[in-house]
Amino acid sequence: MEWAFDITLKNRIIFKNFLETFSLEQLNKVPKGFSNNIIWNVAHTIVTQQLLVYNMSGLPMLLSDDLVEMYRKGTKVERDVTQAEVEIIKDLLFSTLEKTKEDYKNNVFKTYNAYTVSTKSVLTKVEEAIDFNNFHEGIHLGYILALKKSL
Secondary structure (H helix, E strand, C coil): CHHHHHHHHHHHHHHHHHHHHCCHHHHHCCCCCCCCCHHHHHHHHHHHHHHHHCHHHCCCCCCCHHHHHHHCCCCCCCCCCCHHHHHHHHHHHHHHHHHHHHHHHCCCCCCCCCEECCCCCEECCHHHHHHHHHHHHHHHHHHHHHHHHHC
16 A cells, blocks of 8 residues: 555645645636636545545544535535635645555554445445545646646
């Protein structure tokens, strides 16, 4: 699993770079033809990882309910985020990953509730959720690159 966690880390470093490179206005901008913005895509990946890995394992997530409700699948941008919120999201990119790695190493994930993802694949164990999460984060990296060109 170390390889899978390394992929997540590398992708999140790219996300962090976006958060540090673009202005708050650019992070919040929803270009014509898009339904979300850069900051939504980054926060959405954090929320989805927590839902797939922790929630589906029957464990408490490392995020507030408000954050989950704002960025879970099916949501869209409701308002601009503040710079303080960007900083929280930037911290969560890495704190959630480090805690997941630690919990995985400590065998915290004992059970998993099977879940069918949008590709119709069925996740049956936490390792599959971690692997699928990398695919999901890659999709959102692609969205962010498209958004970048539209700014």
